[in-house]
Amino acid sequence: MSGGLHVLGAGGHAKVIVELAQAAGWRVAGIYDDGYLNHPGVLGHAVIGALADVPDKPGVQAVIAIGGNRVRFLLDRRFKALDWVTLVHPFSWISPTVHLEPGAVVMAGAVIHADAHIGRHVIVNTSASVDHDCSLGNYVHIAPGCHLAGDVTISDGSFLGAGTTVIPGCTVGEWSIVGAGAVVARTLPANVTAVGAPAKPIKEREPGWHEET
Numbered sequence: 434m435s436g437g438l439h440v441l442g443a444g445g446h447a448k449v450i451v452e453l454a455q456a457a458g459w460r461v462a463g464i465y466d467d468g469y470l471n472h473p474g475v476l477g478h479a480v481i482g483a484l485a486d487v488p489d490k491p492g493v494q495a496v497i498a499i500g501g502n503r504v505r506f507l508l509d510r511r512f513k514a515l516d517w518v519t520l521v522h523p524f525s526w527i528s529p530t531v532h533l534e535p536g537a538v539v540m541a542g543a544v545i546h547a548d549a550h551i552g553r554h555v556i557v558n559t560s561a562s563v564d565h566d567c568s569l570g571n572y573v574h575i576a577p578g579c580h581l582a583g584d585v586t587i588s589d590g591s592f593l594g595a596g597t598t599v600i601p602g603c604t605v606g607e608w609s610i611v612g613a614g615a616v617v618a619r620t621l622p623a624n625v626t627a628v629g630a631p632a633k634p635i636k637e638r639e640p641g642w643h644e645e646t
């Protein structure tokens with residue numbers, strides 16, 4: 434932790450990430466955002482440059498503080514050399530059998546049970562629970578208050594809105610969006626937006642939409 438933590442993004446989510454990092458013992462080394470000019474700062478920390486100014490070198494420890502899954506996917510692809518850290522809030526609980534991939538963040542009040550797998554740059558947001566044997570793919574975001582029962586799979590890039598519940602054994606396909614308050618009671622396909630209880634697709638996107646720049 435000696436060089437401190439470089440934070441990519443300076444919006445509302447960055448406020449939560451900065452406080453999470455500090456609670457976990459990190460010093461903020463710098464915050465970067467393309468809207469850095471005249472930025473008021475993040476909780477007293479200046480925004481020191483654009484994303485292009487991030488020193489993309491081995492040994493530079495960093496986290497992406499942007500809630501949009503596609504943006505985290507693109508930044509992970511852009512910054513090849515950074516050492517992505519995992520951040521775990523001291524007031525969360527994670528089974529020692531859980532595997533967290535680089536860049537994953539776990540907010541206050543979250544609980545992750547045995548043998549869950551948490552992918553790259555995943556956000557397990559405030560007071561979410563992830564039960565035994567769940568698998569969260571890369572760039573997933575489960576918003577505050579989501580509850581995943583056992584053996585659930587959330588595939589790469591998918592977003593679960595606040596308060597979503599997923600029943601045991603269900604899968605959400607890649608790069609799908611589930612509306613706040615939904616109950617996922619059947620497996621959902623990739624690249625859809627689904628809402629309601631039970632959650633049903635209401636919109637569909639072309640596969641690969643998240644790759645477009």
Ligand SMILES: CC(=O)SCCNC(=O)CCNC(=O)[C@H](O)C(C)(C)COP(=O)(O)OP(=O)(O)OC[C@H]1O[C@@H](n2cnc3c(N)ncnc32)[C@H](O)[C@@H]1OP(=O)(O)O
Nearest residue numbers: 558576577593594595610611612613614626628629635636
């Ligand atoms: C700390 C943080 O803040 S983390 C961020 C947490 N953020 C969230 O939880 C936001 C979750 N987002 C939502 O639920 C959004 O409403 C989305 C993603 C489902 C909206 O998707 P869009 O494609 O923009 O849908 P749109 O707003 O056009 O709505 C389409 C229809 O679905 C309905 N709808 C939208 N959201 C929901 C929902 N959560 N549950 C039920 N119905 C919904 C709309 O009323 C609309 O119905 P209508 O066609 O009968 O008028």
